[in-house]
Amino acid sequence: MPMRWWPLLNEIWVLFRKDLLQELRSKAALNAIFLFALVTLTAVSYSIGSFNVAPDMLAALLWIVIVFSGLSAFAHIFLKEEEAQTADTLKLIARPTTIFLAKWAFNVLLLTLMLLFTVPLFIGAFNFTVYHPGLLILTLLLGDIGLATAGTIIAVLIARAARRGALFSVLSFPVLLPVMIIAISATKIAFRADPTDLFISEITAMLSFDIVLLTASLLLFEFIWND
Amino acid sequence: MLLETQHISKRYNRKSILKDISFTARPGHAVALTGFNGSGKTTLIKILTHIIRPDEGGVRYHLSGTILRTEEVKQHIGLVGPYLQLYQELTAFENLQFAARLRQVPHAEKRIGELAEEVGLSAHLNKRVHAFSSGMQQRLKYLFAILSKPEFLFIDEPRSNLDSAGVAWVYHLLEKYKQDRVVVFATNDEQDLTYADEVVAVAK
Numbered sequence: 001m002p003m004r005w006w007p008l009l010n011e012i013w014v015l016f017r018k019d020l021l022q023e024l025r026s027k028a029a030l031n032a033i034f035l036f037a038l039v040t041l042t043a044v045s046y047s048i049g050s051f052n053v054a055p056d057m058l059a060a061l062l063w064i065v066i067v068f069s070g071l072s073a074f075a076h077i078f079l080k081e082e083e084a085q086t087a088d089t090l091k092l093i094a095r096p097t098t099i100f101l102a103k104w105a106f107n108v109l110l111l112t113l114m115l116l117f118t119v120p121l122f123i124g125a126f127n128f129t130v131y132h133p134g135l136l137i138l139t140l141l142l143g144d145i146g147l148a149t150a151g152t153i154i155a156v157l158i159a160r161a162a163r164r165g166a167l168f169s170v171l172s173f174p175v176l177l178p179v180m181i182i183a184i185s186a187t188k189i190a191f192r193a194d195p196t197d198l199f200i201s202e203i204t205a206m207l208s209f210d211i212v213l214l215t216a217s218l219l220l221f222e223f224i225w226n227d
Numbered sequence: 228m229l230l231e232t233q234h235i236s237k238r239y240n241r242k243s244i245l246k247d248i249s250f251t252a253r254p255g256h257a258v259a260l261t262g263f264n265g266s267g268k269t270t271l272i273k274i275l276t277h278i279i280r281p282d283e284g285g286v287r288y289h290l291s292g293t294i295l296r297t298e299e300v301k302q303h304i305g306l307v308g309p310y311l312q313l314y315q316e317l318t319a320f321e322n323l324q325f326a327a328r329l330r331q332v333p334h335a336e337k338r339i340g341e342l343a344e345e346v347g348l349s350a351h352l353n354k355r356v357h358a359f360s361s362g363m364q365q366r367l368k369y370l371f372a373i374l375s376k377p378e379f380l381f382i383d384e385p386r387s388n389l390d391s392a393g394v395a396w397v398y399h400l401l402e403k404y405k406q407d408r409v410v411v412f413a414t415n416d417e418q419d420l421t422y423a424d425e426v427v428a429v430a431k
Contacts, residue, residue: 007331014328018314018321025316025355085312088278089371092301092311093329226280 008098015094015102019077020109028080029110033073037118040065045125053126055191059184062122067147067180069118070111071172074151077103078159087159096222100152104217107148107155115140128191135199136190139183142206146179146213153217156224175213182206228290228378229253230275230409235284237270244270248284250427257405259423260413266429268413269310272383275411276306290378302330305372307365308383315357319348319367322356323374330375342370346396361388369397373404380404382412385419398422 023029044061053061081087090099119140123130130136154172186202230252237245244267252258260268273279275286277300288295290303313322320339327335343349346366356364365388372380385397401422404410412419413429420426 011329014325018317018325021321022314022316084315085310086314088273089311089313091278092276092304092306093326095298 011094011098012102012105015098016105019102019106022080023106023110029073029076030113032076033069033110033114034117036072037065037069037114040068041118041121041125048126053128055128056188058126058128059187059191062119062187063143063180063184065118065122066111066115066143067176069114070147070151071176073110073114074107074148074172075155075158077107077152078155082159091225096225097218099225100156100218100221103155104148104152104214107152108144111144111148111151115144130191131193132190132196132199135196136187138203139186139190139206142203142210143179143183146183146206146210147176149210149213149217150175150179153213153220153224156221160224160227178209179206179213182209228409229288230379230411231287231289232275233284233287235271235274235281235286237267237274237279237281245274245281245429248427248429250425252409252411252425254407254409255405256424257401257410257412257422258425258427259420260411260427260429261415261420262429263415268429269308269383271429272306272308272381272411272413276304276381277301288379302375303378304381305375305377305379306381306383307368307372307385308381309387310383311368313356313364313367313371316355318353318355319343319359320352322367323352323370326371326374332375335374338374339370342374346370347392362390362393365389366393366396369400373400377408379409380411382410385412385414386416 044065048061078087081090119136150172154175157171182202182205186199186206189196189199189202232251233249235245235248236243248271250258260271262268270279274281277286277297288300288303295303314325317325323339323343324335326332327339332338339352340349343352346369348363348366348370351359351363356367359367372382382397382401385401386394389397401410401412405422405424412423414420
């Protein structure tokens with residue numbers, strides 16, 4: 001049977017719009033992610049002080065701020081449905097694939113907003129030159145997609161688990177680690193004045209990881225959601 | 228149009244909740260599920276509506292001469308139950324519009340207006356659900372369930388949180404729906420049971 005794209009896209013949009021409307025009214029995830037980003041960034045910039053930090057170290061620090069801020073908000077996306085007892089309502093009226101894609105799109109948006117806020121502040125706080133801004137934007141975009149995908153699939157696992165607690169950080173660490181390592185490596189290149197030959201392999205690795213993770217998450221989601 | 232359940236069993240932590248439940252519901256033959264608290268009525272309703280899976284047995288939905296596939300079933304189901312909540316941050320209208328768009332209800336705004344008028348919620352459509360009383364939320368849950376005119380309607384505790392006017396409206400709905408749709412409801416109320424054509428006792 002041929003895939004009918006329009007109803008699928010429409011369903012994703014309706015679900016995404018619902019999450020957006022809820023978030024604009026409660027601001028729960030927005031507050032969490034922005035406050036966490038601000039606090040982490042302040043802590044990092046104060047602890048480093050006026051030391052002259054190498055681009056390699058800056059790249060690692062930037063991604064630590066991004067990943068930890070993201071972790072504070074990702075779990076919220078499915079947890080709120082379980083806690084408000086709307087998960088079964090959602091199960092009855094929407095397909096698992098569209099639910100996953102709408103939640104994933106919402107997490108991508110949330111992380112993008114956080115990046116737009118955090119990255120300029122980070123560059124300003126450490127007062128350094130980004131030699132290849134285009135490469136940095138591409139790295140941030142692919143890292144954003146990878147983190148949001150990992151965050152969304154782990155979020156549903158946590159929401160379905162009886163004992164949630166600190167599970168999110170524990171479970172997401174092994175999934176997020178490859179994204180972090182490649183993103184840090186690509187960001188180092190964007191921060192340096194050197195030639196950018198190595199960048200292609202880093203970007204290819206990030207893109208491949210994003211595609212594999214998104215495909216695997218889409219295939220796994222229905223089993224986790226309906227279990 | 229037919230709902231057929233065959234030998235449904237369910238266990239939680241090795242404890243049997245449902246054992247070998249079979250019945251058939253069709254238009255003109257509404258089924259009531261009864262049983263003491265904790266007997267598994269809600270679990271059975273969740274199995275019937277594909278929210279959870281049985282350990283044994285199955286549920287078949289027959290519509291227009293074919294058996295519906297699992298992914299098709301949800302488009303034809305309406306469910307009202309205390310465990311199904313609406314979105315508290317959204318208005319009543321936004322909740323109904325959300326359901327209408329996902330179920331592709333034609334002329335949704337007109338239908339929402341008509342239904343809201345019927346249950347006395349017209350003046351409250353633009354209020355957020357968290358400001359609703361439990362009775363108003365229950366009425367809204369009914370609207371959410373019947374908005375797309377589902378062929379299969381499931382109700383867990385039909386009178387829950389409703390005043391006498393609300394109960395009268397629900398009985399009118401049961402009477403109307405059971406004529407040409409499949410209706411299954413879970414209750415222990417004697418008056419509710421008068422609307423059933425078959426009573427299935429759910430016991431462990």
